[in-house]
Amino acid sequence: MTHTQKRIIINAVLMTLSTLSAIIGMGFLFWILGVLIANGVEALSWHIFTNEGAPPGYADGGLKHALIGQLYIVGVATLVGVPFGIFAGTYLSEYGQKSKLAEIIRDISDIMMSAPSIVIGAFVYAVVVVPMGHFSGWAGSIALSIIMLPIILRTTDDMLQLVPSTLREAAFALGAPKYKVVTQVVYRGAKAGILTGILLGIARVAGETAPLLFTSFNDNFLNTNMNEPMASLTVTMFNYATSPYEDWQKLGWAAAFILSMFILGLNILGRLILLKKRGK
Amino acid sequence: MSILLDKLFAYLTKFMAIATLFIVALIFTVLFQHSLEAIHTYGFDFLTTDVWAPNLGKFGALPAIYGSIVSTFLAMLFAIPLAIGVAIFLSEIAPVKLKAPAGASIELLAAIPSVIYGMWGLFYFVPIIRDTFGGIGISMLTAGIVLSIMILPFMAAVARDAMNTTPDILKESAYALGGTKWDVIKDVIIPYAKSGIIGSVILALGRAIGETMAVTFVMGNVHKISLDLTAPATSIPVALASEFTEADGSLYYSSLFELSLILLVISFTIISIAKFYFLRRKRAQ
Numbered sequence: 113m114t115h116t117q118k119r120i121i122i123n124a125v126l127m128t129l130s131t132l133s134a135i136i137g138m139g140f141l142f143w144i145l146g147v148l149i150a151n152g153v154e155a156l157s158w159h160i161f162t163n164e165g166a167p168p169g170y171a172d173g174g175l176k177h178a179l180i181g182q183l184y185i186v187g188v189a190t191l192v193g194v195p196f197g198i199f200a201g202t203y204l205s206e207y208g209q210k211s212k213l214a215e216i217i218r219d220i221s222d223i224m225m226s227a228p229s230i231v232i233g234a235f236v237y238a239v240v241v242v243p244m245g246h247f248s249g250w251a252g253s254i255a256l257s258i259i260m261l262p263i264i265l266r267t268t269d270d271m272l273q274l275v276p277s278t279l280r281e282a283a284f285a286l287g288a289p290k291y292k293v294v295t296q297v298v299y300r301g302a303k304a305g306i307l308t309g310i311l312l313g314i315a316r317v318a319g320e321t322a323p324l325l326f327t328s329f330n331d332n333f334l335n336t337n338m339n340e341p342m343a344s345l346t347v348t349m350f351n352y353a354t355s356p357y358e359d360w361q362k363l364g365w366a367a368a369f370i371l372s373m374f375i376l377g378l379n380i381l382g383r384l385i386l387l388k389k390r391g392k
Numbered sequence: 393m394s395i396l397l398d399k400l401f402a403y404l405t406k407f408m409a410i411a412t413l414f415i416v417a418l419i420f421t422v423l424f425q426h427s428l429e430a431i432h433t434y435g436f437d438f439l440t441t442d443v444w445a446p447n448l449g450k451f452g453a454l455p456a457i458y459g460s461i462v463s464t465f466l467a468m469l470f471a472i473p474l475a476i477g478v479a480i481f482l483s484e485i486a487p488v489k490l491k492a493p494a495g496a497s498i499e500l501l502a503a504i505p506s507v508i509y510g511m512w513g514l515f516y517f518v519p520i521i522r523d524t525f526g527g528i529g530i531s532m533l534t535a536g537i538v539l540s541i542m543i544l545p546f547m548a549a550v551a552r553d554a555m556n557t558t559p560d561i562l563k564e565s566a567y568a569l570g571g572t573k574w575d576v577i578k579d580v581i582i583p584y585a586k587s588g589i590i591g592s593v594i595l596a597l598g599r600a601i602g603e604t605m606a607v608t609f610v611m612g613n614v615h616k617i618s619l620d621l622t623a624p625a626t627s628i629p630v631a632l633a634s635e636f637t638e639a640d641g642s643l644y645y646s647s648l649f650e651l652s653l654i655l656l657v658i659s660f661t662i663i664s665i666a667k668f669y670f671l672r673r674k675r676a677q
Contacts, residue, residue, distance in 0.1 A: 123572035131485055133477025137548065138494075140541050141501045144512045200412050203405035217409050219668070220416050226595060226663045227656065228602025230629050234636065234652040235419045238426050261412060289394050291401035319505025322604035322629065326636045346507050346605075353511045354609065361515075368508050379503045383496070 152369020155362040165332035165343070168357035175367055177334040181343035182371075184336065185249055185328055186318050189256035193317075194310055196257070197264025204265070205272035206294050218269065221262035232258050233323035241327060249335075249342035252328025256317040263316055267309025268302075275301035304389035308382040315378035319371065321346035345371045420656070427650035429643055438650060444615035444631075446639070451647035453654065455615040459532065459627035460655075463611070464601045466536025466621070471544050472593055478544070479551035479589075484577060495552065502545035510609035513538035518610055527622040530612040535625070542606040547596040550671075554588025555581050591670030598662035602655060604629035628655045 113121075163174030200217070208214025236255040241247055275298050283293040299306070321344075329341035330351060345367045352364035430438060430451065441452025482495050517538060522529030558581045566576045582589070612624025613634040626634075628651050639645050 119572055119575065123574040126574045126577075127485060130477045130480045133474045134481035134485075137474040137478045137544055138498075141498075141545060143516075144504075144509065144541070145501070147512055147516055148508060196408055196411070199405045199408035203409035207402055207405060208409065214409070217412055220413060222667050223660060223663045224416060226599050226602075226659070228604070228629060228659050230602070230604045230632050231423070231652045231656045232419070234632065234649060235422055237636065238422050238649070239418075258415060261415070265409075265412060289398040291398045292394075294401070315503060319503075319507065321505070321507040322633055325633055329637070346505065349507060349511065350605065350608075353514060364511065368511055372504055372508060375503055375505065376500055379500055 148365075148368060148372055151362075151365035152372075155366035156369065160363070160366050164334045165348075168355065168360050171359060173359060173363055175345070175348065175363060175370070177331065178343040178345045178348040178367060179370070180334060180336065181249070181328070181331065182318070182345040184338060185252045185324070185342060185344055186256060186314065188250070188253035188338065189260060189317055190310075190314055192253065193257035193260035193313065194264055197261050197313070198268050198306065200261070201265045201268025202272065202294060204269040206290070206298065218266070221265050224262040225266070228322075229255075229259055229320050230322035230325075233326055236323065236327045247327065247329035247341040249328050249338035249340065252324045252342060252344065253338070255323040255327045256320060259320060259323065260313045260317045263313040264309055267312070268306055271302040271305030271309065272298055274305065304385050308386050311378045311382035311385075315375045315382070318378075319346065319375050321350055325350075420653075423649055423653040423656060427646055427653050429646035430650040431646075433643060433646075438647070439654075442617050446635075446641075446644055449641065449643060451643065453628075453647075453651055455617050456626050456628045456631045456651060457654070458617050459535075459611070459625040459630070460601055460658075462621075463532055463535045463539060463607060463625070463627055464597060466533065467539035467543060467600050468593070468597055470537060470540035471547055471596065474540075475544050475547035475551055475592075475596075476589070478548040479555055480577060482548070482552045483555040484573060484581070495549075498545045498552075499549050502549055505605070506542055506603055507605040509538055509542040509606040513606065514609040521622070525622045527620075528612075528624065530610055530624050531622045532611070532618075532625040533621040535607040535611040535627070535630075536621075538606050538610055539600050539603060542603065543596040543600050546599065547592050550592035550595060551585075551589045554585040554592060557588065558584045587670045591666050594662060594666035594670060598659050598666060601662065602629060602659045604633050608633045628652075 159172050160174045160176075161179065162176060163172055164177045165175075166173030204214045204217060208217070232255050236251050236258070240251040240254055244251070279297055279301055280293055283297045288296070324344050324347050328344055328347070330347045331341050331343045335342055349364045349367040349371070352360040352367070355361065434441065434451070438451070438453050439457065440454055441450075442454040443450050443452050444455055445451075478498065482491060482498065486494055513534060518529035518534055520529075521527075521531060521534045521537075525533065562580050562584065563576055566580045571579070607627060608630050611626060611630045613626045613630050614624040615626050615631070616623075618625065632648060632651060632655075636648055639648055
């Protein structure tokens with residue numbers, strides 16, 4: 113066998129191996145997606161959206177309590193985390209720039225983005241749940257907003273930096289003070305990017321379970337008082353899926369399906385906004 | 393008026409930015425304070441004691457630390473070859489028409505919440521492990537495999553991004569010299585993207601070790617060190633998720649807080665190594 117033949121054979125073998133591992137990897141992932149869709153669609157029905165939790169054995173249990181609780185918890189987290197993150201990101205890009213302080217904040221935020229979320233839950237338990245004396249929706253929202261903060265901060269920072277400095281200079285030349293330049297010129301230029309960052313941030317925290325286990329806890333009934341323990345789709349999913357009751361497990365799959373579609377939808381929307389912006 | 397607003401805006405943004413640092417510092421401080429009782433009671437023995445018996449009031453972290461290390465190691469063992477394979481496929485082998493949709497779907501899969509991987513593991517993978525290896529199917533091995541599948545899309549996406557940074561001109565030169573695809577991958581792309589690929593692996597490791605929901609379903613939370621991979625086990629996040637709401641007694645709580653602190657320090661260290669040593673942000677200049 114010549115040297116060339118050998119190389120061609122090695123190439124063929126390794127290309128096949130690589131393709132094969134891609135097929136195995138993708139196969140697992142599509143298996144999960146398939147299971148999710150098959151079980152989710154089967155479990156979906158109208159009463160899931162109109163009924164609250166029911167004891168096992170009642171066929172008409174729904175997820176209304178978890179859907180509404182999820183909206184409250186994630187909604188409040190967004191209201192806190194987004195402005196906080198945008199302002200902090202604005203400082204990095206417009207004021208701190210390459211300063212030591214700004215670089216440290218960037219580095220720490222990068223690390224916090226991958227830090228274990230359950231630890232954030234333990235932290236919020238210590239500073240919110242223990243002083244209050246009970247679990248609450250507020251505690252869940254605070255935990256999620258802490259997780260969201262570095263994501264919003266870093267995307268805002270990156271997106272503002274993409275705005276050409278000539279735009280800023282033009283505005284300064286017209287005599288605009290800095291805050292006007294930032295809010296009326298830079299923010300406008302980075303609108304699409306910031307919006308995408310917000311959508312991805314919401315998508316990220318909406319799927320969090322671990323930090324909610326001991327902050328917002330759970331509730332099997334509808335509750336809109338943020339001072340009380342509150343149901344969320346993720347914790348409900350966890351409790352239902354690990355229960356021995358078949359109708360609860362079915363509801364768990366429905367919750368998993370609704371949540372995944374919501375998160376995938378936000379991700380796709382975020383990408384489309386960026387693509388459209390680039391296409392212009 | 394305008395000058396005042398200008399100052400106000402500058403201070404507001406700076407305040408928020410510094411508050412971010414403050415929160416991180418507060419997390420470390422609060423976890424440390426709440427761990428003090430356990431630290432005073434056990435000292436370093438906490439890390440080396442293999443008994444975790446809440447009913448006897450004895451707490452040792454070794455089984456949870458052992459479980460975290462072994463499950464993460466198993467996950468990396470399965471995920472690295474698959475993820476590198478997927479990354480090579482996406483960046484070099486896939487037909488141009490397939491590249492964009494396949495790449496996007498991998499990124500979307502990385503966005504699926506880990507609780508769903510855990511649920512799939514419990515209902516579909518546990519029975520397979522049970523039938524193949526015996527035991528109850530809830531085990532260290534199951535946790536390792538579910539974890540590997542959960543981090544696969546993330547690892548593959550970061551590794552692919554690293555490979556894609558190889559300049560076309562380098563690849564084309566190698567092809568022009570008569571290199572096969574494998575020659576180009578082995579001698580041009582992998583050396584060029586090496587630090588990015590290693591960074592993706594370590595970053596995935598940092599995520600895997602702190603991952604809670606994908607493993608809580610399938611690990612069993614049994615505080616016992618067993619060499620049998622098909623036996624139920626526990627890990628730091630699994631113990632936290634399973635016991636935090638049930639803990640009674642301040643020493644129990646304090647021990648759980650010390651576990652959280654250990655986990656935070658471990659993942660902080662691993663992620664820093666990945667980010668600053670291998671994936672150094674390219675400064676926009």
